[in-house]
Every structure is written in structure tokens, then in C-alpha cells.
Amino acid sequence: MSGELHVHKVGKAYRKWGSEWSRVGSWLGLPCLPVEEHWVLQDVSFSILPGQAVGVIGQNGAGKSTLLKIITGTTQPTGGTVDRAGRIAAILELGMGFNPDLTGRENAFHSAGLMGYGEAEIHAAMDAIEAFAEIGEYFDQPMRMYSSGMQVRVAFSVATAFRPDLLIVDEALSVGDSYFQHKSFDRIRQFREEGISIMLVTHSMADVKSICDRAILLDKGSVVRDGSPDEVVDFYNALIAQKENAMLSIEQRREKNGWVLTRSGTREATVNSLRLVDAATGEPQSMVRTGQRVRLELEALAHADVPRLVLGYMIRDKQGNVVWGSNTWHTGDVVEDLRPGQRVRYALDFECVLGPGSYSVSPALVSSDTHMLDNYEWVDNLLVFDVMNADRHVFIGSTWLDAKFSVAKGDVDDMPVPHSS
Template sequence: MSGELEVRGLGKAYRRWGSELRRVASWFFPGVHPQHEHWVLKDIGFSIAAGEAVGIIGQNGAGKSTLLKLITGTIQPTVGQVVVRGRVAAILELGMGFNGDLTGRENVYHSAGLMGYARDDIHRAMPEIEAFAEIGAYFDQPMRTYSSGMQVRVAFSVATAFRPDLLIVDEALSVGDSYFQHKSFDRIRQFREQGVSIIFVSHSLSDVRTLCDRVILIDKGRVLKDGVPDEVVDYYNAMITEKENAKLTVEQRRARNGWLTTRSGSGEARVADLRLVDAATAQELAVVNVGQRVELRLQVTVHADLPRLVLGYMVRDKQGHIIWGTNTWHTHQIVEAPRAGETIVFRLPFTCTLGPGSYSVSPALVSSDTHLSDNYEWVDNLLVFDVINVDRDFFIGSTSLDARFVIERNDVKVM
């Protein structure tokens, strides 16, 4: 069995007929229409290959949860078709399918039984399910006494007790504590390595970047974008800002080095130049050594009189994780009342304590602590540089800690 999924021309409408007679008449007479019709999803089409991890993102109300319910068969489509090849395990709305009067153990038998597993198989898997959930004596208490986090633990444990062909995870995991989130993501990664297809819905865009091979952006019930994670996530971030300000434009371009540049903003101030240089010689750098003293130099041209100007930086690794970020609002270095035609230079000296790898710098020109009020210009991945380790002891990770082992034997320091 493969975990392939095909969604063809899918649509879901909620209709108000006004009377039962009118609804029944529509079965026989095509000219009879509902009094009111609201399409939550329309013309959705995509496919997921075996072993592929696909993220689905979008604002609240975009139709993400409805799409998952259609895929799992919880609700039926108005038009279109969903074809799933293989066994599906899904964690959708918190507590969906659970009975509050049953214990956790009883709910496991009930939930896994609905997934098609035999009682003997569930019985054999029960010790592992109970151990993974880690809720102790509550496992044999009525589920109505559970916290939301405990419900998530049981739901995830039973959904992943047997290896599915397609695993669907909605926002439910965000309710759990940090420890269980890490534990759950480890299991999801293991499934992915074993060839399980995954649909992952989350507002945590860093998790989406890390876990997914592909991302689908749903907006107003339609597929707005379908592509590689960095392209779709950056576009989504820019789109959110654009909705706050009708003057904004969004442009995307992929450079030869593979990094995608996403530029948005209203244009009252723009980045004229950004470069990374050696702090001592001012020589421009594309490769930096761990521990090297460097400086980011950014030149801004102001195209309109502004009340204030704030520069923000975000440094990300190749996977899109934010390594560091701040802005001049938080450092109390706001440029007050810049005027049209003015050129402003921002310098940021620092010691490179990043680990070996590839990194990007995303600048943002705004008027306050956020880009949601005034976004003059935001450019994702405008500058890209590599870090290498030439003269320090070997280490792994994204940060070079100022750390050295101290070893004592028989209470005597030996090194």
C-alpha cells in the first residue's frame, strides 16, 4: 500500500434551503436552488506522493480544517473527489471522536477500532500507547477529567501507534506542552523516514519549513500557491503584511545560489545596498570564519518624509530557522523624522559565533516594532553568506559556544 492522495476539483458549500420541501425538490428539479449558498472550499486540486510531507498553511477561516475533514471523510464534498490509497491516521480537532465518559484506555479501543484495527491488535499495542502518552493513572480515568494537553497526548499516541500510510496532523499539537511536542515531532520524523506520507497543518511556519517537502497555501477557500517551503512561506508572510496595507506589492525571485528573495513594501524607504564586510579591513565577504569580527552595512534611500524609521534584521539558516533577530526599536535607536532624498547608513558590527553552514540576512524597514503598521520594505534572504571553521576545535550546531571542558581526576584538575 502507498500513501498517495489525490484531490480532484474539490469543493464544499453550506446551503440554506428555507424549507425541507425545497431541498427535496432540488433532487428532482435542477432549477430549484437554495436560498443561500456559501462555498468554504472551491476547485481544490493537488496530489501527494508516497513518502512526501506536505504542509498546508493559511489564515484562520481559509478552509484548512474543512479540507482535512473532507480528506478523512468526516464530511462529504459538494463537488469533486478525494482518492486515498492506504490507511489514514488523523489528529484533527481536539477531542474529536473521544467520549468524555469513557476512560483514556476505553477511548483508545474505540478510536483505534474506528480506524479499522482489530481488538487483539489494539490490546497488544496498548502498553506502548499508554507509555507514549505518559499521563499515569489518568489513563484509566474518565476523559472529561483531562486537560487539553492530556487529550492531545492520548489522541497522538493512538493515531501513531500503528504505522499509517498517510498521517494527518492539524493544529492540535500546539496545545501540548513543549516536551510532548518534541516527542511527537520525533515520531513524525521517524514516520517520514519510513516512507509515510504526511499532511501537516500548523501556524508555526518554522515547523512547516523543517518538516515539509512542499507547502500549499490556502486563501479564501482556494489554492493560492503550491511549491517549495521557503517560496510559499515567505510569500505568505508578505501576503499577510500586504493585506494590512493596500499599497504593498510582493515580488519573488530565486537566485542562482538557490535562495529565494521575497520583497514586499510600500516603498517610502528602500534598501539601496547591503553587504557583509570584515570589521578591520572593510573587505566584502561571502565566506566568514567562525570567530571573525565582521560588520553588516546597509544603506537606505528615503523616498518620502517619514515620522520615523526602524531597521530590523533577521538571520536564518538554510532550513529557514530564525537564528537571531532584532530591530532598532528594541535597541532604542530609532531614526526620527527622515526626509525624502536622505541617505541613511546603518552599521552592525558583531563577532560571528555561528556554526558552519549557509545563512541569510533579511532586512526590514518599518516605523515601529512591527511590520504590520508600516512596511516600507521587507526583503527575505537579501544577503547570503557561508560560515566555515578554520582554526577552532570541531563542533556541530548553529552556535559556537564559548565553552571548554574542565576535567578532574581524584579531585585534581588534569586539563
């Protein structure tokens, strides 16, 4: 089917040979062993079905760029197969395939030709490519005069000027101004709505959660997670901390309420209990009204000597977007010199200004303003609660504002601006 991609047991090794004869012999299938061998990809398998949007994440050096080059055919795998169906449009390394001595227009024509489009099709699309890129007179200037952001504008405009079956976007969109990034992602979302398959390689976890149906985590050249974006992103965050501390453990499971609980840490201190209560009555709350005063109550338990303990919170919506977060490092409420068996009780009072929907609370027990130094325990989505609008005017969005309209009517142009009392 159009837009399908199947990657089966793909591996890529870079080898150093003792002589050119050994290299040629390996091409002919002779038993020649390399002097050195470095595998950047090993046994990578996954599929993208028509209409799916899949994010690929991982730290630098995980093998993401090599995988994309193999998928697009610019690099051959050492082992495994890649099966593609339909027309692919790809934006890979910045400036890849561009000639710096050609103009933006000439490079656009050349790139579209390499994508398989005919001369008449390219001429018909050129005005739209130029308009979307928005680089003015530079479009007819040599590309060596372009900034990195301008190169991205031309590359993205060409790749998306035609309707591909599969759109592959690498980190190139992270270069340039925020205006064009928003404009580009609007087009990506439009393609997704039209049923075009998308493969997005990015370091932006928010983009993965907002655009993608699935996420794939690469680490050291292998697929370590393939699943829902919230599950894979939370595991990735814990994995980064684990690399800083080999004693850190990671546990992950999907709860009955649909949220993924990810627990990581070295467990010198742990969350003993967490609950959300009404600030006035102390009654536990699973459903909160917009405008209600509530309190988060958490008890932490030390299992070893903890010189410094910091509690952090993140509140996220159902899509995984952080709507609020802070910690006691920033507020100056650090607890020091805990001994094994000692407990610390925290209370956080606030007015719920959230819009109707489902939200989660993720606590973290650390020693500073980051979990990279000491991650005693971090639990994504430990507490889940719902918000309803019972007595406020109807509004949309995730945040309620104490906003009031004031209206004045008249026939003159110099009427004073009305002010609410």
C-alpha cells in the same frame, strides 16, 4: 500506491435554503437555488505522493479544517473528488470522536476500531498506547475528567500506535505541554524517515520548514501557493502584512544560489544597498571565518515623507531557522522625519559565532517593532554568505562557543572541580 492522496478541484459550500422542499430537491438534482451560499473551499487541487511530508498553512478561516474533514471523509465536498490509497491515521479537532463518558482506554479501543484495526491488533497495541500517552491512572478514568492536553495525548498515541500509510495531524498538537509536543514530533520525524506520507496542518512555520518537503498555502478557501517550504512561508508572512495594507506589493523569485528572495512593502523607503564587510579592512566578504569581526552595511533611501524609520535584521540558516534577529526600535536607534531623497546609512558590527554553513540576511524597513503597522520594505534572503571554520577546534551546530575544557585526574571522590584559567 500506498500513502497517496489526490485532491482534485474540491469545493465546499454551506447553503441556506428557503424550504426543506428546496433542500431535498437539490439532493435529487432539481434546479433549486439556495437563499444564501457561502463557499469555504473553491477549486482546491494538490497531490501527496508516497513518502512526502506536506505542510498546510494559512490564517484562521482559510479552510484548512474543512479540507481535512473532506479528506478524512467526515464531511462531503460540494464539488470535486478526493482519491486516497492506503490506511489513514488522522488527528483532527480536539476530542473529535471521543465519548466523554468512556475511559481513555475505552475511547482508544473505539478509535482504533474505527480506523479499521481488529480486536486482537488493538489489544496487542494497548500497552504501547498507554505508555506513550503517559497519563497514569487517568487512562482508566472517564474522559470528561481530562484536560485538553490529556485528550491530545490519547488521540495522538492511538493514531500513531499503528503504522499508517498517511498520517494527518491538525493543530491539536499545539495544545498541551512542550514535553509531549517534542515527543510527538520525534515520532512524526521517525514516521517520515520510514517513508510514511505526512500532512501537517500548523501555525508553526518552524515545524513546516524542519519536517516538510512541500508547503501549501490556503487563503480564502483557495490554494495560493504550493512549493518549497521556504518559498511558501516567506510568501505567507508577506501576505499577512499585505492584508493590513492593500498598497503593499509582493515579489518572489528563486536566486541562482538556491535561496528564495521575497520582497514586499509599500516602498516609502527601500534598501538601496546591503553588503557584508570585514570590520577591520572594509573588504566585502562572501565567505566568513568563525570568530571573524564583520560588519553589515546598509543604505536606505526615502521616497516619501517617513516620520519614523526602523531597520530590522534576521539572520537565518539554510533550513530557514532564525539564528539571530533584532531591530533599531529595541536598541533605541530610530531615525525620524525623513524627507524624499534622504538616505540613511546603518552599520552593524559583530563577531561571527556561526558554525560552518550557508546563511542569509533579511532586512526590513518599518516604523515600529513590527512590520504589521508599516512595512516599507522587507526582503527575505537579500544577502547570502558562507561560514567556514578555519582556526577553531572542530565543533558541530550553528553556534560557536568560546568554551574550554579543563580536566583533572585523581583517585579520590572529593577532588575539586577543575577550573579553566
